[in-house]
Amino acid sequence: MVSFIRYVRNVRRIGIKQWWHQMQNIGDAKAGALVGIDQFGNKYYENLNPDDEIPGRHRWVDFAQHYNNATQVPAEWHSWLQHIRLLPPTEDKVMQNLSPHWKAPWVENLTGTRGAYRPYNTAAPKINAWEPKVTARV
Numbered sequence: 047m048v049s050f051i052r053y054v055r056n057v058r059r060i061g062i063k064q065w066w067h068q069m070q071n072i073g074d075a076k077a078g079a080l081v082g083i084d085q086f087g088n089k090y091y092e093n094l095n096p097d098d099e100i101p102g103r104h105r106w107v108d109f110a111q112h113y114n115n116a117t118q119v120p121a122e123w124h125s126w127l128q129h130i131r132l133l134p135p136t137e138d139k140v141m142q143n144l145s146p147h148w149k150a151p152w153v154e155n156l157t158g159t160r161g162a163y164r165p166y167n168t169a170a171p172k173i174n175a176w177e178p179k180v181t182a183r184v
Contacts, residue, residue, distance in 0.1 A: 052097075053075055053131070055098070056075040056076060056098070057075050057078040059077035060075065060076075060077050066175070067108075071108065071112070071114065072106065072108070074113055076091065076093065076095030076106060077093060077098065078092050078098075078099075078104070079091065079093070080090040080104075081126075081134045081136065082123075082134050082135065083137040084119075084122075084181055085120070086110055086118065086120075087108050087110030087160055088107050088108065088109050088110050088113075088118065088119065088123070089107070089108040089110075090106075090108075090123055090134065091105070091106055091107075091108065091177050092104060092105050092134075101150075102129075104129050105126070105128075105129075106124070107119060107127060115154065116154070117155035118154045121151045121152070122135040123135060125141075128169075161177075
């Protein structure tokens with residue numbers, strides 16, 4: 047349950063414009079420090095003050111696109127959001143040196159969009175529809 051005092055305090059910290067943006071996207075007024083931005087423009091925030099945020103909900107992402115989908119978060123940032131890694135990828139030396147040169151660039155899951163993969167069949171159909179043979183009349 048969000049306390050009213052916390053809510054008003056965060057609105058005063060972030061301002062009306064940012065408050066409206068957060069209410070439209072994440073449904074809560076949150077104030078925190080910007081930790082980093084990924085290659086897609088998603089912004090990652092953290093607030094370690096226990097009076098402001100519930101433990102475990104003190105890291106969040108502000109998506110660059112309004113279509114909020116978890117597949118828009120790259121694996122490096124996902125591990126930081128889910129507390130698998132302590133440091134964000136911008137500060138973690140292991141994560142910065144981990145990516146090999148042959149690794150394919152990350153893309154989001156396009157299922158349900160126009161960019162989704164659609165297979166096609168090249169085999170002949172098993173059932174052929176009947177087509178009448180028309181002969182010329184004499």
